[in-house]
Amino acid sequence: MSILDQFNLDNQVAVISGAGKGIGRAIALAYAEAGADVVCSARTLADVEAVAEEIRSMGRRALAVSCDVNDEKQRQQLIAKAVEEMGKITHLVNNAGGGGPNDPLKMSAEKFAQALNFNTTSAYALIQLCVPHMREAGAGNVINITSGAARYSQPYFSAYGTAKAALTQLTRLLAQDFAPAIRINAIAPGPILTLALEREVAPEMLKGMASNTPLQRIGKTDDIAAAALYLATPASSWVTGKIIEIDGGAESTVWPG
Template sequence: MSTLPLFSLAGQVAIVTGAGRGIGRACALMLAEAGADVALAARTQADIDAVAAQIRSMGRKAIAVAGDVNDEATLETLVARTVAELGKLTLLVNNAGGAGPNDPLKMPGAEFAGVLAWNVVPAYTLIQKSVPHMRAAGGGAVVNISSVAARYAQKYFSAYSAAKAALNQMTRNLAQDFGPGVRINAIEPGTIETEALAPYLTPERRQRMLASTPIGRLGQPEDIAAAVLFLCSPAASWITGKVLGVDGGVEAPNFS
């Protein structure tokens, strides 16, 4: 078998959430470079319009759907427009989510619940709405973007860590529900240099992080995008229900 077709996404149609910047943007561009048409979702229309323009310059199709992934009507519109305008739906990258540190003596329960909901419920809902279309297209693949925080024990990250751990376990269980036609996996990024991280990345903190990273550098959004491409591609056709760490080899918290 030729190697290159194993990583081709020719004829595929993907949805990527949080696609305007950082990891989501890198994922959308790499999937397009591999041959997929892409539906981009994020809150800021200008951001996803810019990514869509880059994708179209590659000769691929792209649509930009602005909205809040916490709003189910937005997700319904996203899926409906993808199928109507791009012809089908076969790939889904659930990248939207996140949270900062929390003080467990001060964070109200409602705020804690909000972190859990934002990192889990939109992914669940989009999978639920996407799977019938993937099955109609002959199969599909989902990649949920989690975090190494899901497996670390560290101070002041109880909300975010719990949310990503829940996303991991949901990934494993939904892979059982929707196989064999739809594969569902997750990726745990380590420290990735993005605009969101920049304000916290002091020279001293960067040096501490580098010292504890076996690969000797911080991650780039493209490192995660490459793993997403692999899990979406035919090369990963026998992989489902798995959580892949893409973290430079770090095995303990290094953000302090």
């Protein structure tokens, strides 16, 4: 078998949350290019419909589902529709999540809990829903998109950083629970140049972030998609419970002081 043959997802079905834009979209397209059929979910149906059309143009099956991962009923409906339409589930990418800086004296405990729910509990719940279908299919693969914020010590990120740190540790623990049939890994991106980042961060600050990064640039969505493809395919068949840090070599926050 050629080494390139190991980066193949033929006859696989992936469910990807937050697939309408940015990292989720890039992963969905990469999986389709590698041969997978893809269930694209996000809160905005028009966004995932557009991604699904791109996937169909590549000759793969695609399903677009509107889903707020914070909502239990919508999570259940997502997985039910995926199985009904595609016949099985073999891969799950928990990409939906997010958050920004917070003032720990002003953020309420309820808002803090919402950050945990959005970034960690929703991923746990989707894994719980998908694992029985993966076992039925004979094997499975889960990738959680965590963040460099999970390990950086930086001010005003106590909510988001804690939530992503919890997702990081959840990855390690569930990998032990579900081995050997199901592999669970995570990717911890540094700053990735998405439309959301460009809207929130001034150009001069983006330049500062790049200059504070050893590899001297902001990450691209394809940087994350390439790692996600590796973790999803037989190329990584002896890898589980691991966190791949895709951050340009940064060992601390690159936000300008």
